[in-house]
Amino acid sequence: MRTQLYLQLELAFRNSFEEMHEQMSGYKRMRREHQATLLKLEEKCKVEMETHKGALDKEYETLLHSFTRDLERLETKHQQDVERRAKQTAAAEKKLHKEITAKQEGDRKAFDLNRKKEYKANKERWKRELSMDESTPKRQRDLTLQTQKDTMKQYEAQEEQRLLQAQKQYIELEMRKFKRRRMIMQHELEDQLLRDELSKKQQQLEQAHAMLLKHHEKTQELEYRQQRSVHMLREEQITKQHDTELHNQQDYMDRIKKELVRKHALELRQQPKSLKQKELQIRKQFRETCKTQTKQYKRYKAQVLQTTPKEQQKEVIKQLKEEKHRKMTLLGEQYEQSIADMFQSQSYKLDESQVIECQRTNEQLEYELEMLTAYQNKNKKQAQEQRDRERRELENRVSVRRGLLENKMAGELQQFNQERAERLRMKHEKHAKELEAFDNDSLALGFSNLSLTEVSRETYPDEEGSLSGSMISLAHSHSSTSFPAGSL
Incomplete structure (x- = not known):
């Protein structure tokens, strides 16, 4: 009967050991599955981030290429505008010179016609005046008439030379005015084209900065979303693992009870014959309990080390060994006290020993449950701290x-403003030097700056609002009243 009891206990212990081994294998399998799932999610997030960054880089490069093409088109357009303005200026200069030349030719023809009319009229008048003086010999009258003719021709030649000189000075002055005005207009066009180019570059810089900020926000949103996914998976895995551990622990407690x-029940039917047999049984129970404690200690130690940093593992192992030694000593003292009480009482009370065993078993099971709960709470706290730390780091x-x-964008904007101010300054200095050189050349040619800045009386081609009028006014009449008095 006693052998049967031992066989049944050994079978029960073997079944318990196999179930415990199955549970440990299940825990290992669950951790491997969880780790594989987590690695798969992290790899997916990594690929998604690389794809995301590649798409953003491509979009930004496309924007920069479009900026380059836009600037090239704008530069081509500006070059065409400058060339078109140069052609217009050359054509307008030729046209103005042709118009002034035509007007001056007309003035010279009018001058010749008027001169011939005055010469004929004066000649007839001189003949009449001389024919009225019969006392003067005819030869003397002819000589006087010829002298008057020569004097008038000399005066008309001087007037013609004065007209030609005035026309030459006028056309040179007007052409100089035209060139100076066209130079100023060319400068204004270049200034406007430069401002257009700088405005275009500023718009492009603002668009690039806006895209960079948008990309930053998209990347930030993706990073936060991926981190939330990883944290949720970890939390779900921990919850699943803890629920499984609690369920297995509860099954274990029910099975032990x-x-x-x-x-x-078997002991009640097969009570021991002597105290020695009971003592051996108690000591065997003590050894089994020690083995169980040792296995639980190893399992608990492995679980604790999995979540403990390497630099803290030695200290944790030391603390666990001290705690194990203390509990084993306490447990040995309890069993030794039980044996001493048994020998002292000189009687064996099976029901009392069973009650004690039940109490100790319940206490042991409750202790194990508390240890498991404490470990799970610690694990949850560490996991939450890790998630909070990762969120702060992100x-x-x-x-x-x-x-x-933002510092990069501010630096680029500052650099652009400096380059813009420098280009505008250089352009203004260049224009000022060109205008100063033109005015110096004009002074060397005999034209004052005041005369060049006066409003022209000519209508410039391709311009509106300019004053029109004759080039040289024929105010100097060539009638007889303008002939020197007493010349007759």
Whole structure:
């Protein structure tokens, strides 16, 4: 009967050991599955981030290429505008010179016609006046008439030379005015084209900065979303693992209690014959309990080390060994006290020992449950701290990246403003030097700056609002009243 009891206990212990081994294998399998799932998600997030960054880089490069093409088209257009303005200026200069030349030719023809009319009229008048003086010999009258003719021809030749000189000075002055005005207009066109180019570049810089900020926000949103996915998966895995551990622990506790009840029932039918046999049984129970404690300690130690940093593992192992030694000593003292009490009482009370065993078993099971719960709570706390730390680290990275981006954009904007101011300054200095050189050349040719800045009386081709009028006014009449008095 006693051998049968031992066989049943050994079978129960073997079944318990196999179930415990199955549970440990299940835990390992679950952790491997969880780790594989987590690695798969992290790899997916990595590929998604690389694809995201590649798309953003491509979009930004496309924008820069479009900027380059736009600037090239704008530069071509500006070059065409400058060439078109140069052609217009050359054509207008030829046209103005032709118009002034035609007007001056007309003035010279009118001058010749008027001169001939005055010469004929004066000649007839001189003949009449001389024919009225019969006392003067005819030869003397002819000589006087010829002298008057020569004097008038000399005066008309001087007037013609004065007209030609005035026309030459006028056309040179007007052409100089035209060139100076066209130079100023060319400068204004170049200034406007430069402002258009700088405005275009500023718009492009603002668009590029806006895209960079948009890309930063998209990347930030993706990073936060991926981190939330990883954290949710970890939290779900921890919850699943803890639920499985609690369920297995509860099954283990129920099984131990049932086996203890079954054991006590067998003991009631097969009471030991002597105290020595009971003592051996108690010591065997003590050894089994020690083995169980040792296995539980190893399992607990492995679980604790999995979540403990390497630099803290030695200290944790030391603490666990001290705690194990203390518990084993306490447990040995309890069993030794039980044996001493048994020998002291000189009587064996099976029901009392069973009650004690039940109490100790319940206490042990409750202790194990508390240890498991404490370990799970610690694990949850560490996991939550890790998630909070990763969130703070991500926020710091995003903040630093945003700051660097803003500093980069501010630097680019400052550099652009400096380049714009420098280009405008150089352009203004160039125009001022060109205008100064033109005015110096004009002074060397005999034209004052005041005369060049006066409003022209000519109508410039391709311009509106200019004053029109004759080039040289024929105010100097060539009638007889303008002939020197007393010349007759």
